[in-house]
Amino acid sequence: GSTKDDESSSSASSNTSSSSNEANPDAEIKQGLKTVSIPKQLGNPYEEFEHSGVDEALKELGGSNSIKGPTDASASSQISIINAAVQQKPDAIIIAGNDPDAVAPALKQAAQRGVKVVGMDSDVAADARSVFVNQVTTQLVGENQVESIGKQIGYKGDIAILSATANATNQNAWIKVMKETLKKPKYKDMKLVKVAYGDDDDQKSFQEMQGLIQAYPNLKGVISPTTVGVAAAARYLSKSPQKGKVKLTGLGFPNQMRKFVKDGTVDEFQLWVPKDVGYLAGQAAAALASGRITGKEGEKFEAGRLGEYTIGADGEIVLGPLTTFSADNIDDFDF
Amino acid sequence: MPADTTATPPTTGAPARDAEPTATGGARLRAVLGRWEALLIGLLVLTAVFGQGISSEFLTGDSFTTGSLDLSEVALMALALTLVIVAAEIDLSVASVLALSSALMAELWNGGMPLELIMPICLAAGAACGAFNGLLVTRFGLPSLAVTIGTLALFRGLALVVIGDESVTDFPANYTDLAFGNFAGTFVPNTMVLFAILAVAFGVLLHATPFGRSIYAIGANEEAAYFTGLRVKRVKLILFTLSGLVAALAGIVITLRNSTAAANVGQGFELTAITAVLLGGVSIFGGRGTIAGVILALLLLGGIQKALLLSQSISSYWIQIVTGALLVGSVLGPNIARRVSEARRRGTSHTPEEGSTT
Amino acid sequence: MSEPIIALERAEKSYGAVRALRGGDIALRPGEVRALVGENGAGKSTLVKLLGGVVRLDTGTMRVDGEAVDFHSPTAARDAGIAVIYQEPTLFPDLSVAENVVMGFHPLGALRRIDRGAMRKEVKGLLDRLGVRLDPDRPVRGLSIADQQIVEIAKALSFDARVLIMDEPTAALSGNEVERLFNVVRALREEGAAVLFISHRIEEVFSICDTATVMRDGAVVHDARIADMTPDDMVRRMVGRELSALFPKQDAQVGEPVMKVHRLTREGVFFDVSFEVRAGEIVALAGLVGAGRSEVARAIFGIDKPDAGHVEVGGRTLPPGRPLAAMRAGIGFVPEDRRQQGLVMDLSIARNATMTRTGALARGGLIRSGAEDRLAKEWATRLQLKFHRLADPVGFLSGGNQQKVVLAKWLATEPKLLILDEPTRGIDVGTKSEVHRLMSELAGEGLAVLMISSELPEVLGMADRVLVMHEGRLTAEIARDDADEESVIRAATGQVQEAAA
Amino acid sequence: MSAQAAAPPPAAEGARARRLTERVFRVRELGIIVAFLALVAVTGILEPRFLEAGSLRNLALNASIFAILAVGQTLVLVTRNVDLSVGSVLGLSAYFAGDLLSNHQGLPIPVVFLLGIALGAACGLFNGILVTWGQVPALVVTLGTLYMFRGLAFLWTNGTQVNAETLPDAFLNLGTDSVLGVPFLVLIALVVMLAVGQWLRDYRAGRELYAIGSNPEGARLAGVRSERRVLTAFVLAGALAGLGGVLFTARFGTVDATAGFGYELTVIAAAVVGGVAIFGGAGSVYGAAMGALLLGTITSSLIVLKVAAFWQQAAIGALLLLAIAFDRFVALRVEAALRRRSARRAG
Numbered sequence A: 001g002s003t004k005d006d007e008s009s010s011s012a013s014s015n016t017s018s019s020s021n022e023a024n025p026d027a028e029i030k031q032g033l034k035t036v037s038i039p040k041q042l043g044n045p046y047e048e049f050e051h052s053g054v055d056e057a058l059k060e061l062g063g064s065n066s067i068k069g070p071t072d073a074s075a076s077s078q079i080s081i082i083n084a085a086v087q088q089k090p091d092a093i094i095i096a097g098n099d100p101d102a103v104a105p106a107l108k109q110a111a112q113r114g115v116k117v118v119g120m121d122s123d124v125a126a127d128a129r130s131v132f133v134n135q136v137t138t139q140l141v142g143e144n145q146v147e148s149i150g151k152q153i154g155y156k157g158d159i160a161i162l163s164a165t166a167n168a169t170n171q172n173a174w175i176k177v178m179k180e181t182l183k184k185p186k187y188k189d190m191k192l193v194k195v196a197y198g199d200d201d202d203q204k205s206f207q208e209m210q211g212l213i214q215a216y217p218n219l220k221g222v223i224s225p226t227t228v229g230v231a232a233a234a235r236y237l238s239k240s241p242q243k244g245k246v247k248l249t250g251l252g253f254p255n256q257m258r259k260f261v262k263d264g265t266v267d268e269f270q271l272w273v274p275k276d277v278g279y280l281a282g283q284a285a286a287a288l289a290s291g292r293i294t295g296k297e298g299e300k301f302e303a304g305r306l307g308e309y310t311i312g313a314d315g316e317i318v319l320g321p322l323t324t325f326s327a328d329n330i331d332d333f334d335f
Numbered sequence B: 001m002p003a004d005t006t007a008t009p010p011t012t013g014a015p016a017r018d019a020e021p022t023a024t025g026g027a028r029l030r031a032v033l034g035r036w037e038a039l040l041i042g043l044l045v046l047t048a049v050f051g052q053g054i055s056s057e058f059l060t061g062d063s064f065t066t067g068s069l070d071l072s073e074v075a076l077m078a079l080a081l082t083l084v085i086v087a088a089e090i091d092l093s094v095a096s097v098l099a100l101s102s103a104l105m106a107e108l109w110n111g112g113m114p115l116e117l118i119m120p121i122c123l124a125a126g127a128a129c130g131a132f133n134g135l136l137v138t139r140f141g142l143p144s145l146a147v148t149i150g151t152l153a154l155f156r157g158l159a160l161v162v163i164g165d166e167s168v169t170d171f172p173a174n175y176t177d178l179a180f181g182n183f184a185g186t187f188v189p190n191t192m193v194l195f196a197i198l199a200v201a202f203g204v205l206l207h208a209t210p211f212g213r214s215i216y217a218i219g220a221n222e223e224a225a226y227f228t229g230l231r232v233k234r235v236k237l238i239l240f241t242l243s244g245l246v247a248a249l250a251g252i253v254i255t256l257r258n259s260t261a262a263a264n265v266g267q268g269f270e271l272t273a274i275t276a277v278l279l280g281g282v283s284i285f286g287g288r289g290t291i292a293g294v295i296l297a298l299l300l301l302g303g304i305q306k307a308l309l310l311s312q313s314i315s316s317y318w319i320q321i322v323t324g325a326l327l328v329g330s331v332l333g334p335n336i337a338r339r340v341s342e343a344r345r346r347g348t349s350h351t352p353e354e355g356s357t358t
Numbered sequence C: 001m002s003e004p005i006i007a008l009e010r011a012e013k014s015y016g017a018v019r020a021l022r023g024g025d026i027a028l029r030p031g032e033v034r035a036l037v038g039e040n041g042a043g044k045s046t047l048v049k050l051l052g053g054v055v056r057l058d059t060g061t062m063r064v065d066g067e068a069v070d071f072h073s074p075t076a077a078r079d080a081g082i083a084v085i086y087q088e089p090t091l092f093p094d095l096s097v098a099e100n101v102v103m104g105f106h107p108l109g110a111l112r113r114i115d116r117g118a119m120r121k122e123v124k125g126l127l128d129r130l131g132v133r134l135d136p137d138r139p140v141r142g143l144s145i146a147d148q149q150i151v152e153i154a155k156a157l158s159f160d161a162r163v164l165i166m167d168e169p170t171a172a173l174s175g176n177e178v179e180r181l182f183n184v185v186r187a188l189r190e191e192g193a194a195v196l197f198i199s200h201r202i203e204e205v206f207s208i209c210d211t212a213t214v215m216r217d218g219a220v221v222h223d224a225r226i227a228d229m230t231p232d233d234m235v236r237r238m239v240g241r242e243l244s245a246l247f248p249k250q251d252a253q254v255g256e257p258v259m260k261v262h263r264l265t266r267e268g269v270f271f272d273v274s275f276e277v278r279a280g281e282i283v284a285l286a287g288l289v290g291a292g293r294s295e296v297a298r299a300i301f302g303i304d305k306p307d308a309g310h311v312e313v314g315g316r317t318l319p320p321g322r323p324l325a326a327m328r329a330g331i332g333f334v335p336e337d338r339r340q341q342g343l344v345m346d347l348s349i350a351r352n353a354t355m356t357r358t359g360a361l362a363r364g365g366l367i368r369s370g371a372e373d374r375l376a377k378e379w380a381t382r383l384q385l386k387f388h389r390l391a392d393p394v395g396f397l398s399g400g401n402q403q404k405v406v407l408a409k410w411l412a413t414e415p416k417l418l419i420l421d422e423p424t425r426g427i428d429v430g431t432k433s434e435v436h437r438l439m440s441e442l443a444g445e446g447l448a449v450l451m452i453s454s455e456l457p458e459v460l461g462m463a464d465r466v467l468v469m470h471e472g473r474l475t476a477e478i479a480r481d482d483a484d485e486e487s488v489i490r491a492a493t494g495q496v497q498e499a500a501a
Numbered sequence D: 001m002s003a004q005a006a007a008p009p010p011a012a013e014g015a016r017a018r019r020l021t022e023r024v025f026r027v028r029e030l031g032i033i034v035a036f037l038a039l040v041a042v043t044g045i046l047e048p049r050f051l052e053a054g055s056l057r058n059l060a061l062n063a064s065i066f067a068i069l070a071v072g073q074t075l076v077l078v079t080r081n082v083d084l085s086v087g088s089v090l091g092l093s094a095y096f097a098g099d100l101l102s103n104h105q106g107l108p109i110p111v112v113f114l115l116g117i118a119l120g121a122a123c124g125l126f127n128g129i130l131v132t133w134g135q136v137p138a139l140v141v142t143l144g145t146l147y148m149f150r151g152l153a154f155l156w157t158n159g160t161q162v163n164a165e166t167l168p169d170a171f172l173n174l175g176t177d178s179v180l181g182v183p184f185l186v187l188i189a190l191v192v193m194l195a196v197g198q199w200l201r202d203y204r205a206g207r208e209l210y211a212i213g214s215n216p217e218g219a220r221l222a223g224v225r226s227e228r229r230v231l232t233a234f235v236l237a238g239a240l241a242g243l244g245g246v247l248f249t250a251r252f253g254t255v256d257a258t259a260g261f262g263y264e265l266t267v268i269a270a271a272v273v274g275g276v277a278i279f280g281g282a283g284s285v286y287g288a289a290m291g292a293l294l295l296g297t298i299t300s301s302l303i304v305l306k307v308a309a310f311w312q313q314a315a316i317g318a319l320l321l322l323a324i325a326f327d328r329f330v331a332l333r334v335e336a337a338l339r340r341r342s343a344r345r346a347g
């Protein structure tokens, strides 16, 4: 109701402040750009991969990036980080939000002080950032994952989802798509019996997987769209009689899953290349800061080794489709 | 003063000259703690210097705004917690009450209830949680440490039950801006104004009312307090209820400040709040400590946090290490001082009793 | 005369401001049972704690077999063959009787494991020797005080000590248990051990001891063979002056009953206690320690809930278990244990003295510390309190002055009835007489006083009426004129069964 | 010390009280076992697969690390102290073990265990010294080190993670394999529990821990070297947390700085549910271990019973409250009974 109106109006103001001058595609990339990239939580390796990509991009462009993150994956501690970062007057902030709305006010303040804001991996409120680098569209993740498990179980039987925390933005969006996808005639014989939450905690995910197997005797497949969850699930399966009988797919690291692919617990799983997400975000941040782009739909920019990208609706930049890892290709990856 | 000299008829009410200023261990410790606030101020100055050295941005209104905003909820909860700990009890469940109040707020908001009605309900719920702790402690005589470890899990669990996997975000902007914004164009956040008001209220309550007097008496020697006709149980019940009430208030604040509600909000705040209270010179054994000390401790924590966040080189991991070290040091310091003075004049006992919990 | 096993010379010990011991000279010789007597607070227990290595000498020397030693831990004393029964219970409520006895010295079996069989046997033996049939495997929690005392004794006998020190071991024991303990003591004497025996019961001292050391105000004032002493001059030496001089009770005219106690009962503690106290009257509640006097007082004041009976003040019945109600009805209660129940040691003198009046001091709900100090100052002057600063922790004060603060705290409430439990325990003689003067003065002003005291002279000196309790029951009510040591002791030891008035 | 009237006929009184207290004790130990069996039974009836060997094995497996930590916690609680830093210590040693194994391939596994345990013991020593020599309340010390050790873990890992990939299989198998159907982890937990249990029950040092917790001053008068004993308790608790850390790595393969985050409260909860008095002097490691098993089982069975995930935490909190309330209730009953008894005697 009234809230939404307020926000859009205020966003209009912040947008104009950021996109006041027209984009100039051939503007030089400024030298010595300073950026701060803010992961959801320090010490989370996936995040580390991503943000090392940001570092790479800025080094390449003769700038520098510093990673500042909270020690717990909470919105409030991320806000402190943002505030502190802004005080250091960087050219741009690259953030993977813990909560789309909680961090928005702080980010808007940053924008008002001329700091460009790039969202990546998990989005923040659209009016609180100029562009959002999405590893892959929510739509694609949902569809690819359902297809992947469907393929493995012959599009027939009960399936379950082992997610992260109950209020993880990404996972919930993906699960929504999965549920819609399952409505398609192609998947009519597949039944989603349960969504379990492993809280991205190894032990908890392990227990949840074990619980699923026991609670649903004719479970055929499990989707775990979180790196922690899928690894824990695979570890449980690998030692359980259901090994090979219950199929498992999800989003996981080749390094964590290789073992289970080789021992036949897992046929295939999927993911994007995290480092590239960060790299692309870094490139986008530099382009923004140098005025090459302003975040309007249709603007194009050169993203180093990844080639040219075009900004889509709501300033979204999509890295690409999911990569599927299986026994055939897994050894080509190391992350 | 030596007992035997009192045999000579004493000059009525005349202060005796030979009163020895270091009597019981408690007294000596007290003497040290008397200077505690001064010590904290010293530390604050050090932090300021160190912080400015780290970044010219440190001593700015900006830093205060954002820095204090970050601590808003912890600061609020620390106030009520101070009273609880002075009364020689403890409440580990505050952060869970905060989460429950936040979850309740979101759920009722979704149910279409007006915020003006929701907030009192949340506060009432918080008070009820506190009273629940209080009743278990006073009527059933259970140790508050154990009780509140239990309710820490229980209340957060209930928060999960209430809000589940939803996360509500469409709170009215006029309220969220209030929680996020500054006071009348100053660099002082509104939440800090709220804190200041409560700080004064609790300060008066603890330091200038009969109720406050009984809190100290109960904390320092419950039995003597009981023998003096103080309503030991009732006072404790009230304190736990207050603690719950303030925690619920903090829950409302954080919900509006983040304009979002989720069951996992404020996890671990209880430890930060307790740290602030103990660092403020409040004895974990009760009977000692001031609101002023706790406020200084909060400033200190906030300052250090801000300084480390602003630094380019120092990793923010150090925040935890420094916090922990400060906490231990704040008690260790006085003890070592006491030991030294004890070593000089032979103490009454050489093997110290073990530091016991709570 | 044989070489002392252990001896103290010019021992001094202070607890902060309190000089508990300022001239401790004592020697314990093999085959000797020595009495250590003195008023409450004379320094007996302090001396015991020195010998036990619990506290350390400030100055003076301690010798074992002539060698100067310094016990820096209880273990050191124990290794020197010194066994101590302390006045305060030192048992572990959660552990079994057997474990309490052998703690730290468990008999060990293979692999240095505790040999439970041997432990049980050993303890059983000890308990049999004491003639009690306590189950060694039962936890100490829930044992009666008497049984706990037995366990303490067994603990002390658990290793063959050359010196046995007993600080008021008989305080809670009944006649036959005392007799058995004495037999054990005699046996030890035959074996050539030295025994130090502390008791407030003169008759016990005379029945078991060979020699006696008398203490007063922290110093040893007399040391002689029992044979050369009479109970009277022992008491005189303890008190240091003629009794009459000590107790300046002036007669006040007795008024209306202020408080009536009706058939008050707390199961297992006291039974069917009824009496009344009148305005201007000092009623003493006498009896042996553990007779249940303090418990009656606690119940009257509402600290404990009685199981039956009730208390009337000014015609209105008090709600049970509500100290506040008792206070409002005009009762003041100076409890037995000053440190634990009477005062909050870490709080200032002013705070303690005004603790009962905070409500009245508040203006518009707020207390100005000025008002507090004024009230405290007023009472400090009235009671001639000796202090340094009103802001000092009350723990700085000497025992006697601490007691005055407790009195001030209650007198400030202008009570109709004042209950004094052991009002002069741990107080030096000078202050003691002050307290007594104060009591009779207040009685003169029409205050009703109920005084509990374990000191016969005090009882006889101060009371208009003496109520005597024995094992939780009122056994006698004796008017001032008929009250003498003999009549009171007889009632207190249950040798008479007069029905209580 | 003034209280009871005269001495009772001890024999009778003693015997009766003994029977009573024995019954109480049995109730206490039974209580938790019954609760556990009931839970398993109910769940089993509603979902038979819950009772399959594999499933039960996993129950034990899930509980074993917590059981080890709970045993350590018991040592400290019994002395009237507490150790809030176990979770952080576990985190440190878990990463330490993982780091060692991935960077020094071929390092013999026992050595890794020893080093992990040593690291934990060092942390425990630090806690213990602050508590005994520093005379800082254990709650304060370990709250502080809870932060410090965790901070160190973050500094050290600096965002990196140890993956199962880089760990030798021999090591990982410890976390999952079984002998005669009993997982290694469970065996280790059992060994630890029995060893510590025996030590607490049959050795002087162990008994003195109870004495200290039951009456610190009394312990001093009885010549117990309290400082040394309490120090030992903390060191052992730390060492067990260290062991727990190594096992954590073996079990989960992936370790980062957040390993064991928030374990401390669960561990204390387990001990208290298991009947360890939070103010010292009473409780057994067997009870504590059972407590850990019960808490773990609740989580699992709630999942199996398809109870909304959101109820789990609330259920655990409620159970904890029930447990302490039950203990208190029993204690009061005993007290009252004893008083009535002496009443009948004297009256």
Ligand SMILES: Nc1ncnc2c1ncn2[C@@H]1O[C@H](COP(=O)(O)OP(=O)(O)OP(=O)(O)O)[C@@H](O)[C@H]1O
Pocket: B003, C015, C016, C018, C019, C020, C038, C039, C040, C041, C042, C043, C044, C045, C046, C047, C087, C399, C425, C426, C427
């Ligand atoms: N721990 C202590 N701190 C301060 N003062 C103390 C302490 N213990 C005893 N005192 C004081 O030292 C003096 C002697 O005490 P002590 O216990 O030796 O007397 P006592 O002769 O044993 O008395 P009683 O017959 O009541 O046992 C008293 O004034 C007492 O108040």
Ligand SMILES: Nc1ncnc2c1ncn2[C@@H]1O[C@H](COP(=O)(O)OP(=O)(O)OP(=O)(O)O)[C@@H](O)[C@H]1O
Pocket: B139, B222, B223, B226, B230, B231, B232, B233, B234, C302, C303, C304, C305, C320, C321, C322
């Ligand atoms: N703080 C205390 N210290 C000592 N004894 C106490 C204390 N609190 C209660 N008691 C004792 O326990 C008994 C039973 O407790 P109970 O809850 O009935 O007291 P209460 O009268 O309800 O207390 P209050 O009036 O303060 O609520 C009380 O009657 C009293 O004797």
Ligand SMILES: [Mg+2]
Pocket: C044, C045, C046, C087, C167
């Ligand atoms: Mg004594």
Ligand SMILES: [Mg+2]
Pocket: C289, C290, C293, C294, C336, D002
């Ligand atoms: Mg008494």
